[in-house]
Amino acid sequence: KRLNTFQQQCQPFVAWMDDIEGANGQIGLTYEIINDLATTLQAVPDEVDAKQAELKGLLESAANVSAVPDGERSEADDANAAMKEGTALKDRFEKLLADNAARCEKVKGALETAEKFEQPFTGLESNLGELEEALEACKKPITGDVEQTDEQLQKIKELLSTVSEVLPQVHDVCNAGNQLKEQSEVEEEQKTQFEEKVEDVRARYEDLQQRCDSRCEQLSAAGEQTEKFLDNHYTPLTNWMAEVEALVSPDYPIGGDMATLDKVKKQLEDLSGELSKKREDVEAAESAGQNLATELLEDPTITEDQLHELQEQCHTTKISLRATLTSTSCKGRGKGS
Numbered sequence: 001k002r003l004n005t006f007q008q009q010c011q012p013f014v015a016w017m018d019d020i021e022g023a024n025g026q027i028g029l030t031y032e033i034i035n036d037l038a039t040t041l042q043a044v045p046d047e048v049d050a051k052q053a054e055l056k057g058l059l060e061s062a063a064n065v066s067a068v069p070d071g072e073r074s075e076a077d078d079a080n081a082a083m084k085e086g087t088a089l090k091d092r093f094e095k096l097l098a099d100n101a102a103r104c105e106k107v108k109g110a111l112e113t114a115e116k117f118e119q120p121f122t123g124l125e126s127n128l129g130e131l132e133e134a135l136e137a138c139k140k141p142i143t144g145d146v147e148q149t150d151e152q153l154q155k156i157k158e159l160l161s162t163v164s165e166v167l168p169q170v171h172d173v174c175n176a177g178n179q180l181k182e183q184s185e186v187e188e189e190q191k192t193q194f195e196e197k198v199e200d201v202r203a204r205y206e207d208l209q210q211r212c213d214s215r216c217e218q219l220s221a222a223g224e225q226t227e228k229f230l231d232n233h234y235t236p237l238t239n240w241m242a243e244v245e246a247l248v249s250p251d252y253p254i255g256g257d258m259a260t261l262d263k264v265k266k267q268l269e270d271l272s273g274e275l276s277k278k279r280e281d282v283e284a285a286e287s288a289g290q291n292l293a294t295e296l297l298e299d300p301t302i303t304e305d306q307l308h309e310l311q312e313q314c315h316t317t318k319i320s321l322r323a324t325l326t327s328t329s330c331k332g333r334g335k336g337s
C-alpha cells in the first residue's frame with residue numbers, strides 16, 4: 001500500500017518531465033520557430049527550485065517505504081522497488097536539467113544565427129528585384145551618340161557601385177543562412193530547398209555585378225572608339241569639306257585683280273590635288289565606321305548616317321571643286337587676254 005501511494009505521488013512529477021521532453025521540438029529555419037522553442041526551454045530553469053523541493057519530498061517518501069521491520073520479505077521488496085524508482089526519478093531529473101542546459105545553448109546559437117540572417121536576407125531579396133529592374137531600365141542600345149553613351153555609362157557605374165558595396169553583406173548573410181541550415185534539425189528536403197533559395201539570391205547579386213561590370217566595359221569601349229572615329233576621321237573630313245564648300249561658294253569674294261584671282265586659283269588647285277587623298281581618307285573613315293558599328297554598336301544608325309553623309313559630301317565637294325576650278329581657270333585666261 002505504501003509503495004502504491006509513493007508511485008501515485010510520483011505521477012505528477014513524471015508527467016511534468018514527460019511534458020518538458022515532449023516540448024523539446026526541432027530547431028527550425030525561421031526566427032519565430034526557434035524563438036518559440038527557446039522560450040519553452042528557458043522556462044525550465046524557472047521551475048527548478050520548486051521541482052527540486054518536490055523531488056526531495058518524493059525521495060523522503062521512498063525512504064519511508066523502505067523503513068520496514070526485518071524479516072517481512074514482501075515489504076522489503078516494496079522498499080527496494082521504491083528506492084529504485086526514487087533513484088531513477090532523481091537520475092532522470094538531473095539528466096533532464098543537463099540536457100536542457102545543453103539544448104538551451106544550442107538553440108541560443110541557432111537563434112543568434114537566425115537573427116543575423118532572416119531580416120537582412122528579406123531586405124536583400126527585396127532590393128535585388130529593384131536593382132535588376134534598374135539595370136534593365138538604363139540598358140539602352142549603344143549608339144554612335146557619345147553624349148548618350150556617356151550618360152548611360154554613368155548610370156551603370158552608379159548601379160555597379162551600389163551592387164559592389166552591398167555584395168560583402170550578401171555573402172555574410174548568405175553564409176549565415178547556410179550556417180542556420182546546418183544548425184537546424186528539419187528534414188533534408190527542407191534544408192535543400194532553403195539552401196537553394198539562399199544561393200539563388202547570392203548568385204543573382206554576383207550575376208548583377210558581373211552584368212553591370214560587363215556593360216561598363218562595353219560602353220567605355222564604344223565611347224572611346226566613337227570619339228576616335230569622330231576625332232580621327234569624321235570631324236577632320238567634314239571640316240575640310242566645309243572649307244572647300246566655302247571656297248567654291250558663289251558668295252566667296254574672288255576679287256577683280258589678277259593677283260587675287262591667281263591666289264584663289266592656287267587654293268583651288270591645291271584642294272583639287274588633295275581630293276584623291278581625301279577620297280582615301282573617306283574610305284578609311286568608312287572602314288573605321290563599319291568596324292565600330294559591327295563590333296561595338298548595338299544600334300549603328302547614327303554612325304551609318306554619318307558615313308552616308310561623308311560619302312554624299314565627298315561626292316558633292318568633288319563636283320563643286322572641279323566645276324569651280326574650271327570656271328576660275330577660264331576667268332583667269334579671259335582676264336589675261
